[in-house]
Amino acid sequence: MRPADSIAIIINPAARSVRATQQVEKVRAMAQGATLLLTQAAGDARRLARDLAHSGCPVVVAAGGDGTVNEVVAGLLESTAPTPPTLGLLPLGTMNVFALELGLPVRQLDACWHHILSGPTREIDAWQAGNHPFVQMAGVGLDANVIQLTSWQSKKKWGPLSYVLSLARVLDQPAGQLRLSVDHGPWLDGTTALFGNGRFYGGPFPVFPNARPDDGLIDILLVHGHGPATFCKLLADVLTRSTDDHQESVTRLQGRHVRIEAPAPVPCEIDGELGDHSPLVITRHDRRLRVIA
């Protein structure tokens, strides 16, 4: 058992809503003895995680969605602490793909807390897209364009549907072109490149059914086409868990070092948040992450 007073919880009360307040109160009641730290603005979770690492805190819990996890991970990775804290998760966000990947009971907060107190740990790879670390996914092209186009107001008004509305707009525009090179190999052309540290991408969708977050390799899906037809084919492949390498619309690859270039800058998303633009390099972080999972 890990004593609750050895655990610090970084909680992101996403929107200033009644629901967010209720979530904070629920966590406070459940996690008695633990230190609760509330974020107020973007960047807070990262700074708090880094400070906790430097102060020798053994367990840091990211309470929020994938965006909060990404910030906490970034803070842990950039600390110079010889033994960075172990990461725990309390999935509270709209998107909890990383928690899903780790097999956590994402809809049962009490069970997740119990797991933080007594669950086993494992080491996983962390990756870097340009200057931004990620633990679950990154994408250059279509999905980053969708995220870029989806405003906070639209998310608040339409929920997950806001992404579908943005997707329809992106698919209607001409495709951007990019090219990538894996482990200094030949250049391959495409319109979108998706990167997976684990199986799930953008939700409970096993885009990378064979990916392992601890094998030192990033799984890559390079999409060649664009438009609704390509997207529907891609979606069908994902839903039927097809990993046929000989489809003409996609190329599947694995590697340690990926270079991406494009004639015009293409946006990149990391764990569902906007990151850098192309050109950029995706490489394994020199530190691994210890997680309770």
Ligand SMILES: [Mg+2]
């Ligand atoms: Mg891997």
